Amino acid sequence: MRRFLVLAFVAAGLTGCQTDTDAMTTSATPSELSEAASSAIAGDMVSRFAEQVGPGTATIVLKEDASPSGQALAAALKGWGYAVATDQKVDEKKAAIQLAYMIDDFEGQALARLSTNKVELTRAYSTTAAGASPASPLSVMQRN
Numbered sequence: 001m002r003r004f005l006v007l008a009f010v011a012a013g014l015t016g017c018q019t020d021t022d023a024m025t026t027s028a029t030p031s032e033l034s035e036a037a038s039s040a041i042a043g044d045m046v047s048r049f050a051e052q053v054g055p056g057t058a059t060i061v062l063k064e065d066a067s068p069s070g071q072a073l074a075a076a077l078k079g080w081g082y083a084v085a086t087d088q089k090v091d092e093k094k095a096a097i098q099l100a101y102m103i104d105d106f107e108g109q110a111l112a113r114l115s116t117n118k119v120e121l122t123r124a125y126s127t128t129a130a131g132a133s134p135a136s137p138l139s140v141m142q143r144n
Contacts, residue, residue, distance in 0.1 A: 033103060033110060033127065035068040040132040041103060041112050041125050042072035046080055048138055052119045056081025058095035069103055109135050118143055 033041075050056075060077050062070075064086040074084050077099075085096070100115045110125045110132065120143070124136040 033069060034129045034131075035072070036130055037110065037125070037127040037132040038067075038069040038072040038103075039076075041110060041127075042069065042076040043079075044125075044132075044134065045101075045112055045114050045121060045123065046073065046076035048121055048123075048140075049114050049119075050080045052121070052140065052142075053097065053116075058097045059083040059085050061085045061096050061098045063100075069101075073101055 060082045062074065062077075062084060065071070065073075074086075077084050097116050097118075100113075102111075102113045102115075104111050106124065110127050111122065112125060113120065113122045115121075120139075120141040122139040122141075123134055125132040126135040
């Protein structure tokens with residue numbers, strides 16, 4: 001229970017009050033995260049993201065990222081039917097979602113976060129070279 005409260009507190013501290021969609025394009029991942037762990041985290045987070053916004057409903061705008069985590073996130077989004085644009089202008093007549101993501105080390109686990117101007121998802125993962133598995137419940141914060 002204490003670990004859950006600490007994770008909830010950290011997740012709440014990470015949420016911040018962002019209203020500018022240009023601020024949503026940042027991304028960060030730890031360099032020591034394996035490709036298998038990156039793929040597992042991205043697959044889980046994108047499936048949860050699709051539950052919140054609907055699968056394949058819009059073009060996702062990401063900051064270009066050649067890291068294993070960035071590539072895994074883009075692949076997972078495409079697998080769920082989303083078009084992915086990186087650092088480019090998107091036709092304003094079409095639905096586009098600015099998506100920021102972060103994976104950070106926290107007490108020996110990977111803390112993952114996906115953020116848009118409408119919803120933010122956060123979850124901790126236990127990682128190994130062979131993959132990753134959820135170590136906390138999913139935290140969902142919806143913005144109006």
